[in-house]
Amino acid sequence: MSFKEFHWRSLPQLMWPFVKEDKEKDRLDDELYGGLKDAIVSAGLEKDSDAALEEARRIYDAELERSRGADTKAGIYLAAITALVPVLASLLGNLWGEKTPALLGCLSLVVFALSMLYLVRAGGWAFKTLKVSVSNQTSPKDISVSWDKPNPKQELAKRLCRAVIANYRGVNAKVLCIKMAHQFLLRAFLTFALLLAIQAISPIGQAAVKSLLPDAKLSVSRRAFA
Template sequence: MPKLIPQWLWPSLTLSSQPPADSPQHQWLQNQRDKVNQGSWSAQSDVALEEARRLFDAEQERRRGADSKAGLYLAAITALMPILATILPSLWGENISKTLAGTLLVIFICALIYLMRAGFWALQTIKTSATAQLGAGDIADSFSSNKPEEQLVKQLLRAVIYNYNGTNQKISCIKMTHEYLLRSFFCFVVFLAVRAVWPVAAWTFIHIHNEIVIPLMSCLQ
């Protein structure tokens, strides 16, 4: 069924806690788990442990980066709301035409809706989600085995694979926040442009109508 609202106007994204069992993403993750469980790094355990730590830290940094951006965006949106509230009274002044006021109000509402939607996706980004961390028990179990470094490598890589879906969802949510913030910014630019250009455009239209159209119509009659 085709979507009624195009993506460029209203971006949408469906989030799922876990990918379906028959999806390519689920099969890829399962394939990664199988490779980790069946892998052997006894010969180069130091190198494998270093790379596993690097991957684990990189995945944690991706998660923290998305949460940090979402927090900044939420703070900015919250601070912007009182400022935007001061714009509304100016739309109903006695010296402003009803057509201009209506046009500006529609653009302002669109910008506000986009801004609120950006706040929603920022909240989705920082929402608590399941994540795998290595605890003291995991490390103790690793060093109780015959190959402690290899077991620790597997523990780290399994945690990385488990965290892929949650981290990717956070990245997707912060990208949606960007999309709606961009559209809100564009609406505010249009709002300011219309407000600045409208008087000149109205004067030009009236001047052309009085100086050209009316004399021309008189000549034709």
């Protein structure tokens, strides 16, 4: 595939990021997670149950940290969106006026609308990040049940691993949602910067047109009388 083909195919994703549904990947993930569960159930960890329990705790804590990190970023993004919306709204009155050229006004309104759409979509993905729940956690009951077994450390390690496997899909969904929120928020900031640049440059352009317009009229009149 050439660079030109890649560029045009990736343009919609560049302008408006989206998640493609991949049923084949979902099926493979189901098989993978099912295989991991079966492997954990049949695994013999009694050779070094202390090391197995320590490693299971490390993996369990790492997955919890991934989930908490996504939730923390979602809260930060929502705060940034809440702060940026009033700033954008304050610019709306300056986008179109009596002295504003039609082309410049239309361009400013389009960029403003695009920035607002990006912000709304970023907020939606951030809310979705917080909405995804990761409910498989260890509890005192797991410890009680584990210590009723012949090898309690091995049983607890297996329970921790099963909780991690059960949470994989939810944690991955959280990470995906926060990545999408990041993509839209980045585009919102870029379009917002573009809008500010247009507003800053527009007076210079209007002044240049006004300064050049009399000369243009004068040259036309001289040609008419020549």
